[in-house]
Amino acid sequence: MDCKDILNTTYQQILNEENLGAVASYIPELAKVNPDQLGICLITKEGSSYSCGDAQTPFSIQSIAKVLSLSLVFSKIGDDLWKRMDFEPSGNAFNSLVQLESENGIPRNPFINAGAIVMCDIICDLFDDPKKELLNFIRKVSGIADLSYSQNIANSEKQTGFRNYALVNFIKSFGNIKNDCDQVIELYFHLCSIEMTCEQLARTFGYLANQGKQFKTQLEILSSSQTKRINAIMQTCGFYDEAGEFAFKVGLPGKSGVGGGMIAVLPNSYVIATWSPRLNTRGNSYRGIKFLEEFTTATQDTVF
Amino acid sequence: MDCKDILNTTYQQILNEENLGAVASYIPELAKVNPDQLGICLITKEGSSYSCGDAQTPFSIQSIAKVLSLSLVFSKIGDDLWKRMDFEPSGNAFNSLVQLESENGIPRNPFINAGAIVMCDIICDLFDDPKKELLNFIRKVSGIADLSYSQNIANSEKQTGFRNYALVNFIKSFGNIKNDCDQVIELYFHLCSIEMTCEQLARTFGYLANQGKQFKTQLEILSSSQTKRINAIMQTCGFYDEAGEFAFKVGLPGKSGVGGGMIAVLPNSYVIATWSPRLNTRGNSYRGIKFLEEFTTATQDTVF
Amino acid sequence: MDCKDILNTTYQQILNEENLGAVASYIPELAKVNPDQLGICLITKEGSSYSCGDAQTPFSIQSIAKVLSLSLVFSKIGDDLWKRMDFEPSGNAFNSLVQLESENGIPRNPFINAGAIVMCDIICDLFDDPKKELLNFIRKVSGIADLSYSQNIANSEKQTGFRNYALVNFIKSFGNIKNDCDQVIELYFHLCSIEMTCEQLARTFGYLANQGKQFKTQLEILSSSQTKRINAIMQTCGFYDEAGEFAFKVGLPGKSGVGGGMIAVLPNSYVIATWSPRLNTRGNSYRGIKFLEEFTTATQDTVF
């Protein structure tokens, strides 16, 4: 059975099983979505593309965008980045706050909110118009020339994001935010507002499966060495407090978002993007995790 | 430049650089060792073996032995193991205690002390003479017929291991230790007392680079699927609070011990064992980490 | 209305109200008791004594005995005690473990288990036969010549006290236990096993309301200054995570035990002892707290 058949078979199987968990509801925009959609798209380095279900429906990619902000900053300032951030797993959300305190405002990694906020601060340092330049970078990487921030979602985040306001101020109290808190958090909320389809997602992150270069165009986004390192961080920190479980069950580096999207990478081979809005108790897509577990078991794909 | 040359070159380079950190001193036996030794041994699936420096000197493998107790238990009871243990990274030592409390005595993973102690409790459940059976298993896996526990080290651990006594009692207060605390901790101290050379270590863990089978004999230690999972756990949890850094810099699953030993695995390819007693501030071998970083950068070996 | 009338009226009122909470059940001996008993005894400096209800029924005084071990140690070594212990409130139980870690094995105060265990260690230092000498001290203070440890309760504690075994080993790992863990914890379990009636309790602690001297005999247990200090510690640390609430509602220094007993002190005036086995969610006697709140509101007795 080839990859495409396994994809379709697994898709049908998951569709037939019960769908558990709840859609993220902390902002109205996320709660509105039809919870039982399921989209899959796999794109290989060689150019093959396989899609199932709702692979062409745009959704809020949320924290998956943190891989983009990390890529932008890493490509611009290299390892200087790690003066302001660590790359260790953070354990549960509860710990992340305690750790921020005990580690003097140095976030554990670029994928927890604290880390992504510090990354936004660095982007504010780098550019006169950080919001525009971040968007330009995402447009370049994704190849979607007319991509925009979702103003609706950014505004919603802003009206309810008190914990993120708390974070940026808390980190600034340790001196690890250089710019105005409002400007930084504004950029952060816009970063989280990006919408893509599964197909766009899989294409966007092709460089992680191709030594830093986009699949078709071979446009270099990161060096080969930086690419490996981002994959390593995704492996250890990409799924909140389920990183170990994802490594254990799926065995590929990846990143999830509370919108129900996920990407996973088989280095030098393919990127797969999944989307299904219901989240398990640890905040990752219930069907997304399940699909990837079944799929990689059948294909025997794993980095381990 | 082939693998052997890179190994030798990197070895010479590391020898010429300064050697930092301190030897573990919590038990006299560990403190006695000559701190500037450095041994390396790489063994490939195909049967090649390359050694440098003190590769034939036996040393206390300490926590590396936790991979063996995990392998024994996993091979015996399969996924039932995960009813009594998680497989998530634990953050720093400080957190591991708090997490044990907030997670009702379920250790974060099998490689923190709490997890290895629960594993010893399961071994006590499985066998009438757990100490003997564990040793038999290690003899079988390593192929060293006359391997024994180091009574010296086990006794030293016993006399100073109050924190481990605290752990086993604390976990028992949550009901996650079924046997007598003294019996369990006795087994744990013996597990940590095993001594091997780099060459023996690399040979012992061949099954992790060969779908669960030993290199030469093809003796099956674990199923292919279980092997991948142990590699995944080593990747996310194998280096205390430096797991993310090891993934970032080395990019191979592995495990370290406070005796200064380390193993790292390139799946389906090779196992490399290093030993150098001086530890960095996070408890991993200073020269071991450095060697593996330089070596894998030169060979471009990585799972990512 | 005089003190005696208020006592009786309040007693009747509390008896008529519902009785909530659960009896401590972590050891069988505590769970066996009739949960709806209520005993009160107030004894004044001048020699008056008023009792209500089950004031002559013996019960397990549990942590109230920690005031006695503190008094013994304080009288023997004075302020040297505070080299091994602090006298700050500890917040909730969860924190006490974290704090022990971050404060290097120095317990927050003598009334949390960790603190009482360190006190037992000091008693082991002071005497050749610490168990006998502690009992002698309690006999002297209470005036009950034939008082004994309850072997039943001490044994029960021993069989289920894994968390306390954990504590003593954990503290020893920081060097703040000097004697053998087993000996120290044995003494601790015996300390907690003492049984008294409300009347005996009130009489025993007369020295706290009389500048350090027993009411009738004027036998000096502590100096006047030490007495004030013990009252101060009871005020800030005497009721687990309800010390603030007890100060707020009752306004007297005091100490409670999980057997449902409590003492409270109006300095230079009286000691009142209450006993009712059902505990509120914070581990203090539901009716005991309620009685003292109503009683002191009616009498307007408070140190504030």
Next chain:
Amino acid sequence: MDCKDILNTTYQQILNEENLGAVASYIPELAKVNPDQLGICLITKEGSSYSCGDAQTPFSIQSIAKVLSLSLVFSKIGDDLWKRMDFEPSGNAFNSLVQLESENGIPRNPFINAGAIVMCDIICDLFDDPKKELLNFIRKVSGIADLSYSQNIANSEKQTGFRNYALVNFIKSFGNIKNDCDQVIELYFHLCSIEMTCEQLARTFGYLANQGKQFKTQLEILSSSQTKRINAIMQTCGFYDEAGEFAFKVGLPGKSGVGGGMIAVLPNSYVIATWSPRLNTRGNSYRGIKFLEEFTTATQDTVF
């Protein structure tokens, strides 16, 4: 030796001893002050007033003002206040953040920053012009008709108070802030900006030593019962992580501020205010604590 003589003698003694600790420097206004000033003022219920040293020099009373905001809110809404706040000691600063998380945004007590911020939120609920009404209340209580906020200090707090901005947003994320974060924190910074002399401070808090009524005028600020309760909260929570030590050494309810000021109350007798800018490591005035310890030892004044 009468009270006045003891005051003078103790003052001279403290002046002759070394002065340790550092002036609070987190805002420039506090750092500017001459660090070796020492002022004392004791005012009795009967109308006597004794002053020493710099008792007429105004200084920033900082957190002592939290007793005033608590008194205002308590007098207005009574025990409804405790639906939004607890009255338990908080342990160290580190814990207060963790506890806020684990206790769902309910501050431990009204004297930690989180609690005072929630109090400011309640004041914003109560009044159309909260800043003006709070000032009116403080003018009324202090009898200083022309008292104003120190705009300098309030502005300084604002420019550096990122941790407090973090707190207000964090609490709002739990729903325990009802008003706009900026308005609440603005009020909080103004509350902390009040300046008084020792003499004014002692007079202002006379109601705490007189069942809720001001000394001279007998103006009722709080009910007798509320007054006892505020004294109880000061006793258990008034000195950051030194509340136990203050109870132990001084034995009076009181409150300190990082400006180096302190008040202490002997109920039904007197209020004493001290000021000396150097702070010990726990954030309380080095000489203030020392003075009160010596003074109360000599007078034997204590609530215990």
